[in-house]
Amino acid sequence: MRHPRNHHRQTPRRRFFPLLPAGERSLSIHTSVRLEACVGNLRYSNGYRRRRERERWRHMRADCYICHRPIDYELKAPHPYSFVVDETIALARGGTLTHDNSGPAHRWCNAIKGTHSLAWARERVAQLIAQGKAPQRAAQVSAGPIRCSDWFGGGE
Numbered sequence: 001m002r003h004p005r006n007h008h009r010q011t012p013r014r015r016f017f018p019l020l021p022a023g024e025r026s027l028s029i030h031t032s033v034r035l036e037a038c039v040g041n042l043r044y045s046n047g048y049r050r051r052r053e054r055e056r057w058r059h060m061r062a063d064c065y066i067c068h069r070p071i072d073y074e075l076k077a078p079h080p081y082s083f084v085v086d087e088t089i090a091l092a093r094g095g096t097l098t099h100d101n102s103g104p105a106h107r108w109c110n111a112i113k114g115t116h117s118l119a120w121a122r123e124r125v126a127q128l129i130a131q132g133k134a135p136q137r138a139a140q141v142s143a144g145p146i147r148c149s150d151w152f153g154g155g156e
Contacts, residue, residue: 049097054085057104065103066113067125080108080135090115108135 063070066086075082086105089095092115105113112128113121128134 046097050085053097053099053102056099057085057102058083060104062104064106064109066105066109066118066121067129069106071104071106077107081106081137083107084110086110086113088118 071083073083084107085102087095088101095101
């Protein structure tokens with residue numbers, strides 16, 4: 001028997017429903033939302049492994065395995081030529097988050113690939129580059145002389 005003082009300290013138990021085989025619809029819509037929340041997004045289910053894999057590829061400084069062009073590892077996330085890790089066989093198609101199933105890619109190349117095969121993505125990216133539809137890379141800054149501003153009365 002429970003002690004009356006400890007009764008209020010107990011937390012409610014969560015119910016975890018077993019996944020049903022495809023085609024069975026005996027669970028309500030509300031329950032399926034709970035199931036989806038329990039399963040979660042496979043991409044974020046193992047953050048440690050994903051971060052470790054990203055740092056491994058970053059350390060190797062390899063070229064994009066889709067377009068075979070160099071990656072600027074210093075560019076940040078919104079830039080189309082920034083570095084991302086791509087899964088050769090997408091997680092949505094049953095791939096795993098391992099070194100054998102991943103490779104470094106440009107963000108733009110990875111977006112073109114999506115869940116398609118690597119061969120299809122290489123062909124499609126080559127087509128888009130040949131048609132001139134690839135995003136423009138940042139213009140190289142020339143290392144010329146620095147011009148003095150008029151702010152301090154230099155006027156040169």
